[in-house]
Amino acid sequence: MANSQLREPVGVQWGLRLLAIGYVFMLVAWPTSLIAKYTFADGFTTLRTALEDPVVLNSLKLTAIVALSAVVINTVFGVGISLLLTRYEFRGKRLLSALIDIPMSVSPIVVGLALVLVYNGRFGWFGPTLEGAGLQVIFATPGMIMATAFVALPLVIREVVPVLLEIGDDQEWAARSLGANAWQTFRRITLPSIKWAVVYGVVLSLARSIGEFGAVKVVSGNIENQTQTATLVVEQKYQNFEQTTSYATAFILAFVAILCIVIVSLLRPKEQLS
Numbered sequence: 001m002a003n004s005q006l007r008e009p010v011g012v013q014w015g016l017r018l019l020a021i022g023y024v025f026m027l028v029a030w031p032t033s034l035i036a037k038y039t040f041a042d043g044f045t046t047l048r049t050a051l052e053d054p055v056v057l058n059s060l061k062l063t064a065i066v067a068l069s070a071v072v073i074n075t076v077f078g079v080g081i082s083l084l085l086t087r088y089e090f091r092g093k094r095l096l097s098a099l100i101d102i103p104m105s106v107s108p109i110v111v112g113l114a115l116v117l118v119y120n121g122r123f124g125w126f127g128p129t130l131e132g133a134g135l136q137v138i139f140a141t142p143g144m145i146m147a148t149a150f151v152a153l154p155l156v157i158r159e160v161v162p163v164l165l166e167i168g169d170d171q172e173w174a175a176r177s178l179g180a181n182a183w184q185t186f187r188r189i190t191l192p193s194i195k196w197a198v199v200y201g202v203v204l205s206l207a208r209s210i211g212e213f214g215a216v217k218v219v220s221g222n223i224e225n226q227t228q229t230a231t232l233v234v235e236q237k238y239q240n241f242e243q244t245t246s247y248a249t250a251f252i253l254a255f256v257a258i259l260c261i262v263i264v265s266l267l268r269p270k271e272q273l274s
Contacts, residue, residue, distance in 0.1 A: 032254060038244070039251040050248035058225045059233040060252065066141065066216070066229060067209035070148040074205050078156030079198060083190070085157075086164040087172075103153050111150050112218025115143060139221035144229070147215035152208040156201035163197040164190075196268055203264045207257035 039046055050056050084090075085097055103111070119137040120127045130137055137143045171193075175185045191198075213231040220227035228236070230253055237246035 035251050038247040046244045047248045050245045056249055059228050059230045063230040066144045066148050069145045070209045071205050073149045074152055074156050075202055082157050082160040100154050100157055103151050108151050108214030112147055112215035115147055115219050138219055143219040144216050147219045148209045148212050151212055151215055152205040155205040159197045159201035160194050163194045167193045203260045210253055210257055
């Protein structure tokens with residue numbers, strides 16, 4: 001009886017649903033569908049031509065290397081930082097938690113410029129030392145990985161932290177009391193409990209890393225066939241009036257990101273979605 005009294009009128013419910021669907025359609029579905037429409041306007045010819053372009057192929061390979069490297073880094077450090085924030089008390093804990101959200105609020109262009117100022121070989125803080133040791137960061141793959149990892153940093157952490165807080169640490173302490181060491185406790189107790197949070201965080205981080213543009217453009221130098229990722233190729237091809245190749249490359253990026261999210265949503269247990 002109480003639940004029925006709290007329900008909104010049917011007209012209000014449908015109005016809110018239509019408003020939400022319309023908002024998502026106009027902002028996400030429609031623009032994305034236009035990319036697919038223009039990509040397949042001539043069947044698979046445009047997509048096949050794009051995949052035969054060596055510039056596009058090299059950019060896709062580099063994008064995969066950069067994105068996967070950034071995801072691995074963010075997964076390892078993301079899980080570690082999540083455990084640090086939820087299982088330990090220390091000075092500066094709130095500051096650390098706030099710093100983690102900086103990549104979500106700072107423009108990627110600013111991130112790229114900051115990395116240039118720190119790691120540039122000519123005038124950066126660490127650049128001359130690193131280049132003296134034979135390691136070039138800026139205008140090379142390491143700088144692109146750093147920039148991508150930075151912008152995607154919070155995604156794994158913000159998925160894992162709520163789950164760790166929800167499950168608590170009772171089972172972990174029980175395992176410790178029975179003689180399990182830290183690694184055994186993590187592998188047998190903690191990791192199975194946060195498995196799907198980690199997987200979903202990894203997928204979001206991968207999707208974010210694949211689509212990164214601003215920070216990567218600043219630190220890469222945008223050198224064709226060397227430091228040019230797929231997002232940079234999309235811009236270059238479009239500006240050079242090669243719109244069909246631009247559409248096809250953009251479609252590939254969007255398709256991979258959406259496919260990852262759909263697969264995880266289908267595999268994730270239903271009780272984990274509530």
